[in-house]
Amino acid sequence: MSDKAPAWVVPVMRAGYAARGAVYLVVGGLALTAAIYGGAAQGTTDALADLRGRAWGVPLLWAIAAGLVAYMVWRFVDAWLDLECHGTDAKGLVARAGQIVTGIIHGAIGGSVALTAMRGSGGGDGTQSVTQKLMQMPWGPWLVMAVGLITVGAGIYYAHKGISESYKDHIRVTPLARRLDPVMKAGLVAEGIVIVIIGLLVAYAGLTNDPGEAGGVGAALGEIRAVAFGRVLMGAVAAGLVAFGIENLVEAVYRVVPRRSGPDVMTLARRARLKAEGKLQQAAA
Template sequence: MPDKAPAWVVPVMRAGYAARGAVYIIVGGLSLSAAIYGGQAQGTTDALSTLRDEPWGIALLWAIAIGMMAYMVWRLIDAAMDLECEGSDAKGLAARAGQAITGLIHGAIGASLAATAMGAGSQGGGAQTATQKLMAMPWGPYLVMVVGIVTIGAGFYYGYKGIAETYKADIRVTDLTQKLNPAMKAGFIAEGVVVAIIGGLIFFAGLNHNPGDAGGVGEALSTLRAAPYGAILMGVIAAGLVGFGIENLVEARYRIVPRHSGEDVMTFARRAKLKAEGKLREATA
């Protein structure tokens, strides 16, 4: 494993986070509008497919699709080369496996968006289709339940990252990133809620032997809406998803790759460490 990451990884990473940020801002914005004015919450691909009829919409779809592919490449390279210094122990390998899986999921979304841009129509129902294929395998329902439990765990992890603010570790300290931190924090918590609900839907699909019970972002938001005070809950989480989009745009601009940037860049994590050691004034002088 090389000590330094190749320079080309950085622009690929930035393109990926920028596309991811655009996705969540669009999905969150449309869901927030549905919560306020009425209407059906839409999943990721369905929401983005509405761009086709807008001026420059197809070009924007292609840009987001390519960006999502870039995010996949970034995460796969990140996991393979351990660009974030996760390590090779059990905890590190689990984190790197999560990076790779996250990348593949976003790559699939990118491929779906590219098909939409080419006029193939919306590729909705992805979660249900994947669940149906998995359920057809030996021990399929149990595998689906395991995937659901893992997804619920991922949701709790996102929520923990938001509450503990661990997402700031590799982000540069600037006036802007400090001002946007409340939106970033809320974004991770909201993403955690949505992912955990998706995991619950997948789990019950396996438990009930019914792939139709599974669902993605649109179904998760609809589940929230069906709860007491559902429109308010859905609106709060939708606003949080916009915050998660903002967080990704911040990462697109201010995130570093530890194995590329070295240890001297003033990130939130380094600032906290220096402050704890009483060296912050010296470092910033």
């Protein structure tokens, strides 16, 4: 295996992050509108279906679908070639398995978006549909609960990634990236909150043996709105999802692949370490 990643993975990665950014800008923007003006937040598929009736909506949907498939390919190749140097110990293998899972999820969303572009309507709640299929398998409810708990873990990972600022490890230093740093942090935390709620809903569906209890982004935002001051909280989380969309767009432009760019590229994390050590000016020189 070559130590350097093939050049083609970089444009594939950038297309994937750009598409994911577009998805969250649409979903978060519509949810924020619902929080401000009233109404229910939509799930991912139904939110994207609204684009079809707008000018250039269908080409945009196809572009998003292609980008999400590119994101899936990027994640598979990333995990297989270990482009982010996670290693082969237990922690590294778990991280690489997580990359494969996120790739599968976004590839499935890409297929749903393509169907939306062709048929002109949302596909309903995909989470409930998948949960129902899992329920029909041997040990179905237990499997659904396990998936729910894994999803909760993924949400905690996203939130921790934002709070610990580990996302800075792969973002190249630019003036714009530095200015958007607080936005990226808030976006990752908000995404973590939503994913945790989705995981809890899926786990509860397995516990009650009722696929109708599961739900995706729309259901998670609905749960947030149902609590005290829920409309304000939903607006804050929706704004966070918009921020997560921006975070993905930043990654689309400024993300580096360690096994392509090498260890000496100036990332946000490396700049912060050098500044803390008083070596920043020396490195710049």
